Amino acid sequence: MTGLPTIFRCLCDDAAVFPPGLLSLPAAVAAHRAHQRAGHADLVGSFVLAANTLRELGELLPTDASSGHRLQLAITVPGPGHIGPALAAAGNLPVSLRALEVTVPEGMTAPELVSALDTSCKDAPGTEVFVEIPRDDRRVAVLAALSGTRYHAKLRTGGVKAELYPDETELAAAVAAAVTEHVPFKATAGLHHAVRNTDPRTGFEQHGFLNLLLATDAAVRGAHHTELAALLAQRDPAVITVQIAELDGERAVAARSTFLSFGTCSVTEPLTELIDLGLLPTSLSSSIGEPA
Secondary structure, three states: OOOOHHOOOOOOEEEEEEEOOOOHHHHHHHHHHHHHHOHHHHHHEEEEEHHHHHHHHHHOOOOOOOOOOOOOEEEEEEOHHHHHHHHHHHHHEEEEEEEEEOOOOOOOHHHHHHHHHHOOOOOOOOEEEEOOOOOOOOOOHHHHHOOOOOOOEEEEEEOOHHHHHOOOOHHHHHHHHHHHHHOOOEEEEOOOEEEEEEEOOOOEOOOOOOHHHHHHHHHHOOHHHHHHHHHHHOOOHHHHHHHOOOOHHHHHHHHHEEEEEEEOOHHHHHHHHHHHHOOOHHHHHHOOOOOO
């Protein structure tokens, strides 16, 4: 273990089975285990899995819960009504359930959402709960309703279609609103690179996870959302690297207490880019490798 800087610890949730990676579950579990044993283990957070694949996961895990390290699991569910069955299924597996990631159903209001979560999550008091914030006129109300509760936000930053990528103005507004309401968040999908870029294959405008870290830091320090949007739009790796290197001490803690993690279909890609940018030691290059 190298003892990664605070700003990068548990930054990458392992979502290898989700698109565009779509790694098979056996290969994804093996790769996650390898990451946990590697020199970059501090970079890796939860293993993210959809609730409907828990049965298949159970077939890959030891039946004896005492034999080895428990898988740190985050489960995605399509609404609060699916939380109970997911908790029951996970309770029968030798895993440690770290998080639930919940979609808000169409038409569900913010008060209805919180009431449903309170009912569904009462038997999982130690589990983090992330609510994917709708990208419609419910966003402000949902974030306000989450404020002061145990529930966190999940901000969509991309997907398999261009329309799933919010532009920098929309994402800046979402980050600013989350910070204003004191709601920590994770990001999901589309953060394939450290710095803002245009995907050469799809043409999609992709946000950088380091840009999002900088925008979060700026929001915590009270910056206007236009400054956040400019940070999200910055494409110069040299500029981003210098600014990230300045995030130490209290600023790093504050930023990461707000931006908790992001899901990635490849832990290797962000690790490699952080090494290439000089933000992580080159000695970690020897630990890179994912089973295919």
